[in-house]
Amino acid sequence: MVMSVANSPAVIETPLNKDALWQRVRAGAQNIADAEPLLVDFVTDSVLERDNLEEALAFILANRLRHAGVSAELSRKAFCEALKIEPDIADAMRVDLAATVERDPASHRAIEPVLYFKGFHALQTHRFAHAMYNSGRKDFALYLQSRSSQVYQVDIHPAVKVGCGVMLDHGTGIVIGETATIGDHVSILQGVTLGGTGKEEGDRHPKVGNGVLIGAGAKILGNINIGHGSLVAAGSVVLKDVPSHTTVAGVPAKVIGKTSCSEPGCVMDQMVAPLE
Numbered sequence: 001m002v003m004s005v006a007n008s009p010a011v012i013e014t015p016l017n018k019d020a021l022w023q024r025v026r027a028g029a030q031n032i033a034d035a036e037p038l039l040v041d042f043v044t045d046s047v048l049e050r051d052n053l054e055e056a057l058a059f060i061l062a063n064r065l066r067h068a069g070v071s072a073e074l075s076r077k078a079f080c081e082a083l084k085i086e087p088d089i090a091d092a093m094r095v096d097l098a099a100t101v102e103r104d105p106a107s108h109r110a111i112e113p114v115l116y117f118k119g120f121h122a123l124q125t126h127r128f129a130h131a132m133y134n135s136g137r138k139d140f141a142l143y144l145q146s147r148s149s150q151v152y153q154v155d156i157h158p159a160v161k162v163g164c165g166v167m168l169d170h171g172t173g174i175v176i177g178e179t180a181t182i183g184d185h186v187s188i189l190q191g192v193t194l195g196g197t198g199k200e201e202g203d204r205h206p207k208v209g210n211g212v213l214i215g216a217g218a219k220i221l222g223n224i225n226i227g228h229g230s231l232v233a234a235g236s237v238v239l240k241d242v243p244s245h246t247t248v249a250g251v252p253a254k255v256i257g258k259t260s261c262s263e264p265g266c267v268m269d270q271m272v273a274p275l276e
Contacts, residue, residue, distance in 0.1 A: 021097065021098060022053050025053060025111050025114055026048065028109045028111025029047035030048065032115075042115075043115070047111070047115075053090070053094060053114070054090040056114065057114065058076050058080055058083070058128075059076055061075070061121060061128070064121060064151055065147045065151055075144075078128070078132065079128045082127075082131040086134075089131060091164070095165045097110060097120070098165070099166065100119075103268050118151075118153075118154070118170075118171045119154065119169055120167075121171075122154035122168060122171050122174075123162070126158065126160070126162065129144040129156075130159070133159055145158050153173060154174045155175045156174070156175075156176040157176065157177055160177075161181045163182055163186065163210065164185075166185070166186050167188070168188050170189065174193075175193045175194070177195050177204070179202070180208070183208055185265050185266045186208055186211070186265045187212075187213050187264075187265040189214065189216040189217075190217070191217040192214050192218050192219075194220050195219065196222065197222045200223070203223050205222075206223070206226055206238075207223070207225050207226065208220075209228035209230065211228055211229040211263030211264065212226055212227075212264070213269070214232045215231070215236070215270060217235045218234060218235065218238065221237070221239055225241045225242070226238070227241070227242050227246070228244045229245040229261075229264065230242045230243070230244060230247070230259060231246075231247040231259045231264045232253065233248065233250075236248060236250055236251065238252070239253070246258055247259055
């Protein structure tokens with residue numbers, strides 16, 4: 001069972017709902033095949049010939065990441081092994097997909113993130129890499145990090161722990177360092193860095209709580225806590241802890257108000273409520 005946060009609309013936990021989401025993906029793929037002749041082979045190979053969402057994503061990601069010396073089939077088999085090592089990856093994928101469809105106004109069908117959204121692809125690649133890293137296959141995990149950075153322009157160290165229901169919107173330019181952690185139902189926009197200060201070793205990266213929204217281009221540096229349900233405004237440079245359910249903005253970032261809802265990351269709410 002995947003982790004969840006109360007009142008979060010994107011949580012999917014029952015086998016029935018899992019099947020329903022996969023059927024939505026398959027129906028979307030069939031509609032594409034019927035409407036666009038040039039994509040028939042693509043959607044057939046990627047989705048219509050697959051048995052479930054995780055198998056489809058293993059195939060899609062392996063083909064996106066293929067490289068001289070490491071074929072798509074080798075990567076696909078490695079991803080299938082990772083699913084055996086950490087079966088919860090399959091649940092997390094579904095919650096991530098539901099979250100992306102729920103939150104991203106550019107996503108109108110469940111099939112779209114599966115086929116086209118590189119932020120979603122980068123996150124699922126990381127889930128596979130993280131499983132391999134934890135199982136001792138660190139070199140292949142680091143290879144996946146490198147390829148993901150090249151292909152998707154998203155650089156996440158395979159040691160990073162990521163919760164479920166996470167959305168990487170657009171993805172381009174996101175960098176997340178080795179000792180960072182990310183909670184459930186977090187949304188991260190393009191150009192965000194969860195980095196170190198450059199002066200420390202060991203545990204040196206941010207810890208992001210549940211329901212957090214991090215705006216485009218924000219830089220969060222050092223081993224600091226970003227409290228549950230907080231909002232980091234676009235372009236901010238955060239160097240200190242952020243209290244739960246507050247909004248910070250600026251360079252360096254300062255508290256400018258409360259968040260207007262309990263989990264901005266779930267609803268993409270960037271509005272600020274005044275401090276009392």
